[in-house]
Amino acid sequence: QLAEERRRQKKEDERARKEVLENIKRDREAKLAKKEETPAPTPPSQSVATPPAPKTDYNECKLQLRLPSGQPVVNCFKAEDTLGEVVAFIREHSGLDSFRLMTSFPRKQYQPTDYGFSLKSLGLCPSSVIIVSRQ
Numbered sequence: 400q401l402a403e404e405r406r407r408q409k410k411e412d413e414r415a416r417k418e419v420l421e422n423i424k425r426d427r428e429a430k431l432a433k434k435e436e437t438p439a440p441t442p443p444s445q446s447v448a449t450p451p452a453p454k455t456d457y458n459e460c461k462l463q464l465r466l467p468s469g470q471p472v473v474n475c476f477k478a479e480d481t482l483g484e485v486v487a488f489i490r491e492h493s494g495l496d497s498f499r500l501m502t503s504f505p506r507k508q509y510q511p512t513d514y515g516f517s518l519k520s521l522g523l524c525p526s527s528v529i530i531v532s533r534q
Contacts, residue, residue, distance in 0.1 A: 460518040461526040466493050467533050478524045483514035489531055497534040502527060 457478050462485065464472045472492060476485060482500070489495065500509040502523075509521075518524055 455525075457519065457524040460524040462518075462523065463526075463528045464489060465528060465530045467495070467498070467531060476518055478519040479517050481515055481517055482509060482521060485518070485529070486514055493531070495531070495533070499532050499534055501530050501532070503530060 460476045460478050460480070462474055462476060464474070464485075466472060466489075472489075474488060476488075486500070489498065501507060502509075513521065523529075
């Protein structure tokens, strides 16, 4: 009786499996027929060009300053503030008198001649990491 029940269950499972496979086959054929009916979309003409994304105008610059001790100091500056103002901030908060500033990516070492440029013009906006090292 138990064996008969298993055989009956096995036959039902096989029948259900065949039915599912038939449904899948019909669906594939229907999709293929529909795809052949619909014309392929034509590529947009070259004369219609999409305008480039507008540049975002940042008003703030968030800088993470990595001090020689390894301690990070995060502060927000105005985008128009100069690198000299950042230097003054570092001197005030770290107690260092002479140090060098650099970014790791893109790799750039800032010179005292760069201290008059705005953070925006130096490409430090909207956020950057500046490494402070002893001279």
